[in-house]
Amino acid sequence: MVSQIQPLELHPDRLFSSDPKQRELSRALYKTVANLPIISPHGHTDPSWFANNECFKNATELLIIPDHYVFRMFYSQGIKLEDLGIPRVDGGQVETDYLKIWHIFAANYHLFHATPSRMWMDFVFSEVFGFTEVFCPANAEQFYHTINEKLNSDEFRPRALLKRFNIELLATTEGAGDDLVHHAKLKGTGLEKTVITTFRPDDVVDPDNWKFQETLAKMAGQTGEDVHSWNGYLNALRKRREFFRQHGATATDHGHPSALTADLTTAECEKLFATVLSGNATAEQKELFRAQMLTEMAGMSLEDGMVMQIHPGARRNHNLQVFQQFGPDKGCDIPGRTNFVEDLRPLLAKFGTASDLRIILFTLDESVYARELAPLAGHYPCLKVGPAWWFHDSPEGMLRYRHNITETAGFYNTVGFNDDTRAFLSIPSRHDVARRIDCRFLAQMVAEHRLSETAAFDLAYDLSYRLAKEAYQLTK
Known part of the structure; x- marks a missing residue:
């Protein structure tokens, strides 16, 4: 734990190899990409920030409360989420003294040593806010008040930061029933092609989703379709996809428990759908319905050209108590095993050779990189492998990804990097880390005479x- 104030220095060679020859080439490679525009095609920032362009109010609200990478670490050390100001589902009492929460952050900042969160946060403190000292309890209040003062200036409004961060494209992610009012507000501002939406239909294709029935009813009103008939339900989904496309969406996003797909007959689909709607479906029937819907979504992507993202394997809300008290996305999702080869077989048997279809596969199960994902993407025209994701969005995780994927799938069956974050200010840091690691990997291959x-x-x-x-x- 830091007891005295230390200088904050972001070493220019950070994350590069210690080998002098590789380090020199890494520097040269990085110099050519360091200032390229940022493409952030998969993320979870709040579109209202950019639609309303209001000043961010407070350091704690911006840097701690929305960032589950931060508060999950504190929770693991016995700090209560209520004490960090995380809102409760029932509206119950939580800490509202943001300076007090900030002091908890400072007192426990050492917990992030050697984690990606520490790299991202140090970058934000140094490059975004201009601090020259390591954050610690001794300077916590100075950081807090300085940050708040800067956040209250026009230079730190969301749209100004988009420009400052050199973000060319930022995709948010909204549920199937979202009215996209914030994206609509961006039309005519010149930012409608910079901040776009992504269609995530989990809330209407997953019977276990806590908003399933509610969003299904909402979708009926939005589309005028009878969502209680199989054909009406599919038509409603097509209309919602088109609505999202009108607000810039080029991709869909599917966060299923597994990668299981199915190819049932129409009669089987109608019967299964009726069972799901009755509320009496078994766990196996719900999983089969999700599987069928991945195949249906792939077919719709072939129709409308939307890129399909499938990221299975997150065991959502593993801590049931936290989910019940604070809702989803509170740092208690845990990686699980996945089986892409067998689970995707029905979908690929139907659509795998379609070169006009683009499916990007993500995983939290690193054991499948070399065994399953690289061989699949190295064969099927419709498949690409997404970047090292979530728990593996880290220097070591990115290196493991490149070493496991490249020999079989090559570089061009991958899709670059995406930051997948709610923490807006960390986006430049995350892309910087990815660019440095890729330059390191490329330099190693050149040094070993495996690449020119x-x-x-x-x-x-x-x-x-x-x-x-x-x-x-x-x-386009």
Whole structure:
């Protein structure tokens, strides 16, 4: 634990190899990509920030309360979520003294040593706010008041930060029933092609989703379709996809428990759907319904050109008590095993050879990188492998990803990097880490005479910028 104030220095060679030859080439590669525009095609920032362009109010509200990477670490050390100001589902009492919460943050900042959160936060303190000292209890109040003062200035409004961060594209993610009012408000501002939405229909295709019945009823009103008939339900989904496309969406997002897919007959679908709607479906029937809906969504993507993202394997809300008291996305989702080879077989048997279909696969199960994902993406025209994701969005995780994927799938069956974050101010740092790690990996391959320098410089650009634009259909 830091007891005295220390200088905050972001070393220019951070994350590069200690080998002098590799480090030198990493520097040269990184220099060509460090200032490229940021493409952030998969994220969870709040679109109201950019629609309303109001000043962020408070350091605690911005940097702690929305960031489950931060508060899950504190929770693991016995600090109550109520004491961190995390809102309760029942509206019960939580800490509202933001300075007090900030002091908890400072007193426990040492918990993040050697974690990605520490790298991201130090970058934010240094590069975004201009601090030259390591954050600690001794300077906590100075940081807090300085940050709040800057947040109250026009230079730190959301739209100004979009420009300052050189963000060319930022995709948010909204549920199927969302009215997209904030994206509608962006039309005519010049930002409607910078901040776009993503269609995430989990709330109407997963019977276990806590908003399933509510959103299904809402979708009926939005589309005028009879969502209690199989055909009406599918038509409603098509209309919602089109509505999202009108607000910039180029992709869909599917966070299912598994990658299971199915290809049932129409009669079987109608019967299964009726069972699901009755509320009497078994766990196996619910899983089969989710499986069928992944296949249905792939078919719709082939129709309308939307890129499909599938990221299974998160065991959502593992801590039931936290979920019941604070709701979803509170740091208690845990990685689980996945089986892509067998689970995707029905979908791929139907659509796998369609070169006009783009499916991006993410995983929290690193054991499948080399065994399943790389061979699948290295064969099926419709498949690409998403970047190291979530728990593996880290220097070591990114290196493991490249080492496991590249020999079988190559670089061009991957899709660059996405930051998948709610923490807006950390976006530049996350992309910086990804660019540094890719440059390190490329430098190692050149040093081992497995790649030419010319190819390495081309790849550095592609991995940092071009592949993401192409993968998410952002070049049209």
